[in-house]
Amino acid sequence: MTDAIHISASLEDYIEAIFHIVQEKQAAKPRDLAERMKVAGSSVTGALKMLADKALINYTPYDIITLTPAGKAYAEDVVRRHEVLRDFFVNVLAVDYKAADEAACGMEHSVSKVILERLVRFAEFVEVSPCGGKDWISGFRDHCERNAIMKMSELKPGDKGVIAAVTAQGEIAQRLVDMGLVKGTPFKVLRKAPLGDPLEIQIRGFLLALRKQEAECVSVEKKAGK
């Protein structure tokens, strides 16, 4: 039974890799494995021996590697954990695929069966729940795409954002508002002046220059990405 066997996280990564290679090529060679895992050939040999000791793989030096039935079951379990986590990150948490894949790789080893099942059920529930649904998730995605509120002066050239509020008082506030810097207005930071200070933004179809000092008085929601 797979439940009885417990191997380390790195060995799980090996068995997962063997599973993928076998799926692609029927059999795996140590060299393929070293390449895929980006490790030295010597460390592969050690890991393979340990997996062979646990009867998860069939391995003799200088021969091809295959999974034993127990090994295959174990590997499928790891892959499933990986996929569930990744899909949850992508579909529910609106994380992009690559980042989700990497995170799943790190977490797959420690997630218990119970938690895993609950994540799967939660994803199903969100889709069918009356107050959830696809819109709810895409709403959440939009919510995430707006990063936390920050000062306009903290943005870099190329960043886009939406004005959240003008926090200045008096004349400066009036000037900024008159130039169209009001809540909800999208803008883009174009560049900084050669000496580094005033910055230039594009807003409402025109170009506006303002000093850092003034940009500090404008809080914005930064849009993710460029």
Place this chain on the structure above:
Amino acid sequence: MKAQKEIIVALAGNPNSGKTSLFNAIAGTHLKVGNWPGVTVEKYEGYVDYKEYRIRLVDLPGTYSINAYSPEEIIARDFIAGKKADIVVNVVDGTSLERNLYLTTQLLELDPKMVVALNMYDEVEKLKIAIDFKMLQKLLGSHVVPVSAVKKTGIEALLDHVVRIYENKIAVPRDKISYSEEIEEELTELQGLIETDIPLSAKFSPRWLAVKLLENDQFAYSLAKESPVWVRLENKLPGILNTLEGRLKERVAQHIAEDRHAFARGAYKETVKTEHEEKKTITDHIDSVVLNRFLGVPLFLFIMWLIFQITFTFGEVPMGWLESFFAFLGDKVSALLPEGVLRSLVVDGIIAGVGGVVGFLPNILLLFLGLSFLESTGYMARAAFVVDRAFHKIGLHGKSFIPMVTGFGCSVPAFMACRTLKNRGDRLATMMVIPFMSCGAKLPVYILLIGAFFPASMSANLLFAVYMFGIIVAVLSAKLFKSTIFKGRSEPFVMELPVYRLPTLRSVLMQMWIKAWMYLKKAGTVILAVSIVVWLVCNFPVNGKLNLEYGARIEAVKQDKKATDAEKAEAAAALENELAASQLEYSFAGRTGKVIEPFIKPLGFDWRLGVALTAGFAAKEVVVATMGTIYALGEAGENESLTARLRNDPAYNPAIALALIVFVLLYVPCLSATSVFHQEGGELKITLFYIGYTMVTAWLLSFAVYKVASAFI
């Protein structure tokens, strides 16, 4: 002739909306430039005859809004709210409609008879921007006429609209700009109250007053306070504002502004279709070079250098012509007038004095031509953007650089150029340091002194050092002023960088001419008066005894039978020069020189330099002229002999020369510049401080330079 009816038309719009070009396109030949009363904001007026009307145009200052935060906004508001115009033409930039419509919303609220001139329509078509005019008209409740000031299209149609709206022949049903429901409820109540005061409602739009009261506008409050309904308003307003703030969860004025922007954005979205939203424009391409991290500053310096090269190299030729013209004029007048006081006044006083100023006209014209070109292409705003950081460090504003650079040419236009700075502290601080930017008239003094006392190999470096010294004093002074007397928050740098446009030759020349004319008018009238005064103090009182004595001696020389004619003339001229020198010593100017001698003794200067420096109050080039006269050389033009004379005079040495250069560089600019400073500064106290500061700085630094130089040389 039939009496014409007049229609007063006010042009209102954003800066860079092409308002001035439209104004020029309509009333180009009948232009009057003046000042709005009490403020240093230029006022352009003109007229055009159309059908049976004379349409008088008033170009209101360009503003982004009318909230009474700047003198420009107050002028625009008073003019329109006070119903001084029969028709308001709102000029909007068709290529930047969304932003331009914000001002339109505010204008509409003032409820004037209005027509929107959608300018730059040629560009709109070129950029394939489709505008639904019918819809826009309906949304704004105002006629919209496409025009192009540059291509001069649509102007007839615009004038036609003006006339027909004036005659009440056409009108568009006006829809009010709706605010959020919460605000509208309170507005209706306030408006109802205001309407009970019939005279006030006739003068100002009740709805506008109601909105402005909610915005906490001082002007609206002052109007309301004089009304009988104030008793009731006073009770209601605090409550209304409190409830609103609670319901809106932000300041009411802020919310109103947001609503206006939302309306402008909505109107824009509903009426304008553009093909490419994010296409890289020509402006982007130019800016990626001009504002490049590495190229930005060198390019800026290069452009400034180029303007100065052009100003001084090309300016020299016509300057020479003008000089010879005035010399010729002087000769002709001398021949026409009998010898005596009148001839001396006209030739030595008026023609020489005015000629001296007008001689600078080619330089000034070229400088203004360059600056106008930079301004109308859109580079000027970029230049301010590039240098702002450096200027902000010393306490000035990016926009200060334009006047300071102009100061190298002449302080008069430089002081006038300070008008672009809205913040009073910034403006005065900039004006105070302009005298240290060595003006063109000081150059002959440096050339004379450097030529007389230093080897030719050093002269270029020394000259450069003199200019740098002035800049350093300016920077340190600016820092000092901003941390002491002109303390306080400086003007925020919130500035539009307009789209690059190639200006028409006509508009650049027009701008140049307007500025040059202001220079001529201001400097010309003052210089004329000053020339007469200088002539008076240098020639009076007349030493009759001396005159008689020399007259006899000259006569004796002429009768000398042994000498040839040439020798006679030479001897006579020498005596005449001697007479002029003695006469000058005897005159008010000479006496002043003697009086101030103790004050300038520590600097190594004697009374003769005292006279020259005193005369320098009139104009800096007079310093050289006066020295020429004092050294009994007659004409100031003969610099070589004056140079030799100075060099050989045991009373002078290089240390004194350096001290004198520093003094001339720093001490108070000429009277015409000072009078312009006074006009622009607006306070006697400030003008006196400016005179005191420049004099004290000049004296102290001159003294230091004299002592240090004496120790080394």
